[in-house]
Amino acid sequence: xxxxxxxxxxxxxxxxxxxxxxxxxxxxxxxxxxxxxxxxxxxxxxxxxxxxxxxxxxxxxxxxxxxxxxxxxxxxxxxxxxxxxxxxxxxxxxxxxxxxxxxxxxxxxxxxxxxxxxxxxxxxxxx
Numbered sequence: 001x002x003x004x005x006x007x008x009x010x011x012x013x014x015x016x017x018x019x020x021x022x023x024x025x026x027x028x029x030x031x032x033x034x035x036x037x038x039x040x041x042x043x044x045x046x047x048x049x050x051x052x053x054x055x056x057x058x059x060x061x062x063x064x065x066x067x068x069x070x071x072x073x074x075x076x077x078x079x080x081x082x083x084x085x086x087x088x089x090x091x092x093x094x095x096x097x098x099x100x101x102x103x104x105x106x107x108x109x110x111x112x113x114x115x116x117x118x119x120x121x122x123x124x125x126x127x
Contacts, residue, residue: 013045013054014077018118021057027117028055030096032081055079065119069103075121078113082127086112089124098122 018024025036025044034055038045046055066075083089090112094100098114101121105112111125 011053013056014079015056015058016118016120017058017060017063018120019059019061019063020118021059024057024116024118027097028057031093031098063118065115066121068101068113068121078120079122080111080125081122083124084127086124086126090114093124 016024021042021044022039025046028034029036029046032048034046034048036044037047042059044057064073067073068075093114097117101113101115103113111123113121113123115121
């Protein structure tokens with residue numbers, strides 16, 4: 001353990017830059033069933049009812065969405081969300097406001113890629 005640390009490090013959350021934190025938080029709240037636990041003009045946080053790291057949304061007025069899968073504006077990270085049924089997960093994600101990527105999915109794939117309202121790619125992964 002590094003000098004000065006008295007315990008293990010713990011991941012407290014993941015933050016996504018976006019132009020409208022409230023809008024993106026509402027999307028992920030509906031997608032995941034998580035609650036908004038903090039909100040101000042620059043930041044909105046969601047927490048899982050089951051605990052674990054929080055998901056934060058930070059205002060960036062100059063945010064440019066990734067151009068995935070092209071490399072013009074690379075993605076910085078992507079979320080992988082587990083679902084039991086990819087077709088039901090697709091329907092739920094689209095109803096919440098996700099967009100399809102326009103790239104065909106392999107019928108044998110164990111995951112599918114979508115875009116959130118700000119343009120961040122995320123995967124639905126068969127659990």
